[in-house]
Amino acid sequence: MNALLEARTVVSLGSRILVAQGVSDAFGHLSCRSPERPDRFLIPRSLAPGLVTPDDVVELDLAGDPVSPALGAHLFLERFIHTEIYRRRPDVQAVVHSHALPVVPFTVVPGAKLRPICHMCGFLEGAPTAFDVAAYAGPSTDLLIRNAELGRHLAEHLGGASVVLMRSHGYTVVGSSVQEAVFHAIYTMKNCEIELSARGLGEPAFLSAGEAETCARTISSVTGRAWELWLRQCLPIEAASADG
Numbered sequence: 706m707n708a709l710l711e712a713r714t715v716v717s718l719g720s721r722i723l724v725a726q727g728v729s730d731a732f733g734h735l736s737c738r739s740p741e742r743p744d745r746f747l748i749p750r751s752l753a754p755g756l757v758t759p760d761d762v763v764e765l766d767l768a769g770d771p772v773s774p775a776l777g778a779h780l781f782l783e784r785f786i787h788t789e790i791y792r793r794r795p796d797v798q799a800v801v802h803s804h805a806l807p808v809v810p811f812t813v814v815p816g817a818k819l820r821p822i823c824h825m826c827g828f829l830e831g832a833p834t835a836f837d838v839a840a841y842a843g844p845s846t847d848l849l850i851r852n853a854e855l856g857r858h859l860a861e862h863l864g865g866a867s868v869v870l871m872r873s874h875g876y877t878v879v880g881s882s883v884q885e886a887v888f889h890a891i892y893t894m895k896n897c898e899i900e901l902s903a904r905g906l907g908e909p910a911f912l913s914a915g916e917a918e919t920c921a922r923t924i925s926s927v928t929g930r931a932w933e934l935w936l937r938q939c940l941p942i943e944a945a946s947a948d949g
């Protein structure tokens with residue numbers, strides 16, 4: 706299998722894992738930087754993530770345009786989230802954007818932050834407060850990152866962090882691989898679920914900065930184990946179709 710086809714396959718599998726784990730529903734998207742050219746990336750055409758096959762994954766340049774215009778594929782409006790992060794973060798090899806409901810409360814309370822609450826989520830240390838698109842696009846938008854300028858502001862707000870919240874919308878995570886980005890997307894949601902649950906008991910304690918750093922280092926070496934399990938928990942597309 707050549708490198709591009711392999712990357713397309715990994716993007717399609719990651720997309721389906723995100724659905725199986727409750728991070729994506731009919732919406733959201735996962736991309737990876739091209740293994741052949743750092744100024745290109747691979748992302749599904751505009752399609753529900755659970756239906757993505759390798760053939761649905763298109764190659765775009767950092768302007769958000771298809772490398773192969775003949776494809777004529779309908780593209781995600783919010784592909785500029787991906788283009789502008791890839792431009793500014795050479796360390797990033799994969800990006801996930803999600804609207805997972807447990808995360809959204811953290812985007813709507815002014816000043817709220819994602820803070821690592823368990824040992825699996827040290828990567829959240831340093832995540833900024835929510836990006837507010839209205840600060841750049843005014844009070845009457847659909848909140849989507851529809852162009853490169855908004856994508857640039859979002860990428861600048863992300864800075865060197867792993868996760869950026871998006872007000873009244875969702876969140877975007879990055880990783881050094883598709884496997885790591887998928888792990889970050891899933892465990893950002895789990896961290897939010899734990900915090901929301903813990904707050905019913907009282908004010909929770911969070912990891913110290915030192916604990917977060919050490920935990921992140923330890924956990925980053927075992928994300929492959931999670932990927933293998935999550936892959937096997939995905940319903941094959943053929944079976945999903947047969948079930949209607």
Ligand SMILES: [Zn+2]
Pocket residue numbers: 783802803804849874875
């Ligand atoms: Zn979105």
